[in-house]
Amino acid sequence: MRRIVVDTDTGIDDAHTLLYLAGRPDAEIVAITSVYGNCAEEDATRNIGYVARLLGLDAPVARGAAEPLRGPAHIAGHVHGKDGLGDLGLDRPLPPVAAESGPELLTRLANERPGELDLLALGPLTNLALALRQDPELFTKYRSVVLMGGSGPYAPPGTLLMIDANINNDPEAARAVFAAPRRELVMVGVNVTAGTILDEQAIAALRASAAPAARFATDILAAYLDFYQNEWGRRIIPLHDPLAAGVLLDPTFATAWTDGPVNVRGDGFLYRARLMRTHDGLPPAFPYEPAPATRVITAVDTRRFVADFVEVLTK
Known part of the structure; x- marks a missing residue:
C-alpha cells in the first residue's frame, strides 16, 4: 500500500490521475495540495474539491502557491480550459481547506510520519521548494518523491521534445528540488510521458463504460483533445501525470x-530539467552543478500502463 500526498495544479490529466x-487498491490519497499551473491556484483547489466529491474522497486539502518564486505565473488555459477542467460549467465550490498552507502541510505530514508517505508532484515545484525552506531535510522523510517533469x-541530435512545462513554470523552485x-x-519527464498515448481505441473504451470515473474522464477530454490534435492530427492525448502515478505505484x-x-x-x-548525460550515457560537453542522484526514467512499458489505466477507470 502506498500512502500518497498529491501536489497538483488540477487540470485534465491531474484529474485523471486522482x-x-x-x-x-494499493493506493491511499492521504492529502492534496494545490498549486497554479494548468489553471489558477483557486481553480486548482475548486477542481480538487469537485473530483474529491465525485470519488467520495475524504482527504485534507491545503491551498498552495499561486505564483512562482519569481516572476508571473504561466497558466495553461489554452490546453486545459480556463477553469482547468475543460470549461464545462461544472459546479465547483471551494472545498473546506486546512488552516495551514500547502507547503506547511507537506512539511508537517513528513515529520509526523517519516518513511511512511510518498509525495507525488504533478505541477510546478513551487510548493516543494517552499517546504524545503521550512525543512531542508524534507525529502529524506518521504518514502519517495515522484514528480512529473523534466x-x-x-x-539524440536532431530530436525535439515537448515543452517541460512544470519545470519551465518555476525553474528556481525546480533547482531547489533537484539539489535537496x-x-x-x-x-518522470516528457521524454517518456509524451509517448504514453491514450489513443482512439482506449478513449472509446472509456466512453463505453458506465463507471462514473470513466464518464467524468471522457466528459472533460474535449479541450485536451482540441489542443493535442494540433500536435499529431489525431484526437489523442498523452498521459503525462497518470504515468508518474503509475511509476510510483508499480516501478516495473x-x-x-x-x-x-x-x-x-x-x-x-525555455527551461528544462536534464539528466547531465547525453543520449549515449556520456557527460555533457560543459561544466554542470553537482547534485544528489535522481532516478530518471528513460523508457516505459506504455502498452501495459495504458491498459492498466483504462481498466482502473472502467471498473
Whole structure:
C-alpha cells in the first residue's frame, strides 16, 4: 500500500490521475495540495474539491502557491480550459481547506510520519521548494518523491521534445528540488510521458463504460483533445501525470532508467530539467552543478500502463 500526498495544479490529466489513484487498491490519497499551473491556484483547489466529491474522497486539502518564486505565473488555459477542467460549467465550490498552507502541510505530514508517505508532484515545484525552506531535510522523510517533469537525458541530435512545462513554470523552485537531499527522487519527464498515448481505441473504451470515473474522464477530454490534435492530427492525448502515478505505484512500468545528477538549464526561451548525460550515457560537453542522484526514467512499458489505466477507470 502506498500512502500518497498529491501536489497538483488540477487540470485534465491531474484529474485523471486522482481518478486512477482512487481506483487502485494499493493506493491511499492521504492529502492534496494545490498549486497554479494548468489553471489558477483557486481553480486548482475548486477542481480538487469537485473530483474529491465525485470519488467520495475524504482527504485534507491545503491551498498552495499561486505564483512562482519569481516572476508571473504561466497558466495553461489554452490546453486545459480556463477553469482547468475543460470549461464545462461544472459546479465547483471551494472545498473546506486546512488552516495551514500547502507547503506547511507537506512539511508537517513528513515529520509526523517519516518513511511512511510518498509525495507525488504533478505541477510546478513551487510548493516543494517552499517546504524545503521550512525543512531542508524534507525529502529524506518521504518514502519517495515522484514528480512529473523534466526532460530526461539530452536527446539524440536532431530530436525535439515537448515543452517541460512544470519545470519551465518555476525553474528556481525546480533547482531547489533537484539539489535537496533525499531518500528517493524519481523524475518522470516528457521524454517518456509524451509517448504514453491514450489513443482512439482506449478513449472509446472509456466512453463505453458506465463507471462514473470513466464518464467524468471522457466528459472533460474535449479541450485536451482540441489542443493535442494540433500536435499529431489525431484526437489523442498523452498521459503525462497518470504515468508518474503509475511509476510510483508499480516501478516495473519503467523499463529503463539512469541514476545521476539533474540540472535545470535555460536556452534563452525555455527551461528544462536534464539528466547531465547525453543520449549515449556520456557527460555533457560543459561544466554542470553537482547534485544528489535522481532516478530518471528513460523508457516505459506504455502498452501495459495504458491498459492498466483504462481498466482502473472502467471498473
